[in-house]
Amino acid sequence: MKNILVTGGAGFIGSNFIKFALQNSDYNIINFDKLTYAGNLENLSDISGDKHYTFVRGDICEKEDVVKVITGKKIDTVVNFAAESHVDRSILGSREFVHTNVMGTQNLLDISMKSDVSKYLQVSTDEVYGSLPEDMKEIKFTESTPITTNSPYSASKASADLLCNAYYHTHKFPVLITRCSNNYGPYQFPEKLIPLMIAKATDGEKLPVYGDGKNVRDWLYVEDHCSAIFEVLHKGNAGEVYNIGGNNEWYNIDIVKLILKLLGKTEEQITYVKDRPGHDRRYAIDSSKIQKELGWTPKHKFDEGISKTIGWYKKNESWWRKVMSGEYLNYYEKNYSTKL
Numbered sequence: 001m002k003n004i005l006v007t008g009g010a011g012f013i014g015s016n017f018i019k020f021a022l023q024n025s026d027y028n029i030i031n032f033d034k035l036t037y038a039g040n041l042e043n044l045s046d047i048s049g050d051k052h053y054t055f056v057r058g059d060i061c062e063k064e065d066v067v068k069v070i071t072g073k074k075i076d077t078v079v080n081f082a083a084e085s086h087v088d089r090s091i092l093g094s095r096e097f098v099h100t101n102v103m104g105t106q107n108l109l110d111i112s113m114k115s116d117v118s119k120y121l122q123v124s125t126d127e128v129y130g131s132l133p134e135d136m137k138e139i140k141f142t143e144s145t146p147i148t149t150n151s152p153y154s155a156s157k158a159s160a161d162l163l164c165n166a167y168y169h170t171h172k173f174p175v176l177i178t179r180c181s182n183n184y185g186p187y188q189f190p191e192k193l194i195p196l197m198i199a200k201a202t203d204g205e206k207l208p209v210y211g212d213g214k215n216v217r218d219w220l221y222v223e224d225h226c227s228a229i230f231e232v233l234h235k236g237n238a239g240e241v242y243n244i245g246g247n248n249e250w251y252n253i254d255i256v257k258l259i260l261k262l263l264g265k266t267e268e269q270i271t272y273v274k275d276r277p278g279h280d281r282r283y284a285i286d287s288s289k290i291q292k293e294l295g296w297t298p299k300h301k302f303d304e305g306i307s308k309t310i311g312w313y314k315k316n317e318s319w320w321r322k323v324m325s326g327e328y329l330n331y332y333e334k335n336y337s338t339k340l
């Protein structure tokens, strides 16, 4: 590996991954991003002058953009983070999710296969496995859990995974798939649970908890997700899926209460609102395959990771205030006006 194309590198996980890769290798990283509402070059301002880093604005759905970057930058490895990533947005409208997540992945696979790309990693999600029963804690998602999608977002991600699998089996194109649980950490867009609650708590506003607040998510610090992807790139077997997770299940309501406590706020700010339609009850990842076969383990304990994250949002208030203005406000009004 020499020249890695990171698509969606201006988003939350992609930007963290680029910094991780620059710190841990001398690969040339080419960040290819359309800069949708979720893409923000400020996330990378600290490394914009690095000689191993280049930004190219482009759309994974556009053939010309992708051909130009892959051939022009002599790309040998592709890591695809680019996606529409927010479940609530996919409920308000799924067209963009199918376009970007499915058609964009197909375009990337096709052009990568016909060029000199010799490794393609698809960053997928545990949401493709559907929902787990909340009372059977011994059951977790493994790599052989059947795909059962419940939201337009997860359906679009699963479709992309199936295409990856098809390109591996039909064309022998060396594809790797990772499926991670919920990430948290610096630079996460404040439409997602943890940064949204930090922002609302800071401003003394109501914290909207969906349904009974007893949905369960398995949280992983973003840097641990990045290190896992790095391991899979180096040691993973083509055609295989690797689950990534922190073995760290939390009820949403407990996360919200913890954030309020760490910010010195009271629980009076919590408000229960109408549930997300089709809301998956519980996610939990069994990551024993990547741990045993590739030797990966998460480094961050949750209490340390969440304190670090809250500290980052406190210190970088101007970052999230800027991204919460503009288009975000229209989305917030649309999503929450029927819930609150």
Ligand code: NAD
Pocket (backbone or CB within 6 Å): 007, 008, 009, 010, 011, 012, 013, 014, 032, 033, 034, 035, 036, 037, 038, 039, 040, 058, 059, 060, 061, 080, 081, 082, 083, 084, 085, 086, 100, 104, 123, 124, 125, 126, 157, 179, 180, 181, 182, 183, 184, 189
């Ligand atoms: P994000 O929404 O923060 O970032 C997505 C990035 O993709 C943005 O920079 C955006 O501009 C870019 N993008 C969107 N459409 C594009 C297009 N057509 N062409 C080029 N760039 C485009 O997302 P994230 O939370 O960083 O997630 C990154 C990936 O990881 C996604 O594929 C997501 O499904 C997956 N994932 C996320 C989580 C999580 O907890 N956030 C967990 C597991 C997997």
Ligand code: DAU
Pocket (backbone or CB within 6 Å): 085, 086, 087, 088, 124, 125, 126, 127, 180, 181, 182, 183, 191, 192, 193, 194, 196, 208, 209, 210, 211, 215, 216, 217, 252, 276, 283
């Ligand atoms: O599991 C991996 C997935 O995690 C990724 O593939 C997705 O890209 C990412 O967005 C995330 O999906 P979730 O739907 O789990 O994350 P979100 O932060 O939107 O919500 C987490 C939980 O919190 C979920 O049960 C819904 C609940 N929630 C969320 C919001 C935004 C609330 O109760 N209130 C809210 O306002």
